[in-house]
Amino acid sequence: xxxxxxxxxxxxxxxxxxxxxxxxxxxxxxxxxxxxxxxxxxxxxxxxxxxxxxxxxxxxxxxxxxxxxxxxxxxxxxxxxxxxxxxxxxxxxxxxxxxxxxxxxxxxxxxxxxxxxxxxxxxxxxxxxxxxxxxxxxxxxxxxxxxxxxxxxxxxxxxxxxxxxxxxxxxxxxxxxxxxxxxxxxxxxxxxxxxxxxxxxxxxxxxx
Amino acid sequence: xxxxxxxxxxxxxxxxxxxxxxxxxxxxxxxxxxxxxxxxxxxxxxxxxxxxxxxxxxxxxxxxxxxxxxxxxxxxxxxxxxxxxxxxxxxxxxxxxxxxxxxxxxx
Numbered sequence: 001x002x003x004x005x006x007x008x009x010x011x012x013x014x015x016x017x018x019x020x021x022x023x024x025x026x027x028x029x030x031x032x033x034x035x036x037x038x039x040x041x042x043x044x045x046x047x048x049x050x051x052x053x054x055x056x057x058x059x060x061x062x063x064x065x066x067x068x069x070x071x072x073x074x075x076x077x078x079x080x081x082x083x084x085x086x087x088x089x090x091x092x093x094x095x096x097x098x099x100x101x102x103x104x105x106x107x108x109x110x111x112x113x114x115x116x117x118x119x120x121x122x123x124x125x126x127x128x129x130x131x132x133x134x135x136x137x138x139x140x141x142x143x144x145x146x147x148x149x150x151x152x153x154x155x156x157x158x159x160x161x162x163x164x165x166x167x168x169x170x171x172x173x174x175x176x177x178x179x180x181x182x183x184x185x186x187x188x189x190x191x192x193x194x195x196x197x198x199x200x201x202x203x204x205x206x207x208x
Numbered sequence: 209x210x211x212x213x214x215x216x217x218x219x220x221x222x223x224x225x226x227x228x229x230x231x232x233x234x235x236x237x238x239x240x241x242x243x244x245x246x247x248x249x250x251x252x253x254x255x256x257x258x259x260x261x262x263x264x265x266x267x268x269x270x271x272x273x274x275x276x277x278x279x280x281x282x283x284x285x286x287x288x289x290x291x292x293x294x295x296x297x298x299x300x301x302x303x304x305x306x307x308x309x310x311x312x313x314x315x
Contacts, residue, residue, distance in 0.1 A: 003277060003278065006280070024282045024283070025234075025235060025256070025272075025282065025283070025284065025285035026235060026252055026253060026256050027280065027282060028235075028275075028279035028280060028282030028283065028284065028285075029234070029235035029236045029239075029252055029279070029284075030252060031278070031279050031280040031282065032236055032278055032279045033236060033252075035278050046251060046252055046253065049251035049252075049253045049254065050251075050252070050253035050256075052253075053251065053253040053254055053256075053257050054253065054257075057257055057260075
């Protein structure tokens with residue numbers, strides 16, 4: 001009898017994203033069912049469910065680690081925001097202040113300055129978000145990707161709260177619908193970058 | 209929570225399935241039995257999450273079997289209900305029966 005090979009990446013992903021638990025029995029059961037004619041889609045759905053269930057279980061069992069991870073992410077976010085104008089000025093070559101004097105840099109992108117600014121800002125945003133995700137997982141190795149997801153949720157809640165406060169303070173303005181759309185797109189992009197950074201910091205599974 | 213017992217519905221269902229399956233209870237057979245009884249698809253991960261909780265609370269024990277090629281060289285993890293588990297199921301049943309008695313329209 002020829003044995004069918006279940007998708008290896010799914011097992012590897014489960015072990016990589018939820019490393020604190022032993023998944024051998026579960027993966028063995030999934031493999032057994034796969035041999036009996038279950039589809040690849042069924043197998044992947046079961047692994048996805050295992051990632052969600054395993055992550056949730058792990059977070060509930062480690063509330064302090066989860067809180068620490070969220071705080072780590074928020075502190076890193078504050079540092080990024082504080083360093084942002086300095087980074088932009090240095091990377092575009094505009095310069096920086098030293099001892100009360102403005103010091104220009106030789107790599108100033110003279111023409112057109114606006115496009116260099118946009119490129120540099122995007123690079124800082126992308127690198128910053130990926131670094132935050134990487135840092136959270138790197139400082140909490142063994143806890144998988146779930147803590148990054150909690151940080152993403154916390155960030156989403158804080159940002160939404162800020163937006164609601166703005167709407168409350170200024171009243172509903174016609175441009176708010178555009179702002180809301182841009183906010184949603186920006187938030188999703190940020191989540192994906194933070195998750196990507198977190199994924200980079202997870203250790204590859206040795207066996208699937 | 210079911211009456212005086214500390215078991216949730218899923219916990220109780222899985223303990224009953226463990227009693228029905230006896231020595232043949234492992235992830236696949238447990239999930240299949242639940243699917244056949246409830247006619248709803250079950251995620252194996254949820255079954256294992258509940259089983260782990262029952263083992264932690266001392267209502268069930270687990271034991272590894274032999275690895276097989278069909279399972280990609282991985283061993284089966286067999287589960288068995290403990291005496292404490294049986295007592296908990298009995299308590300849950302008594303609580304439910306009492307509730308049933310007060311509702312004659314359910315028969």
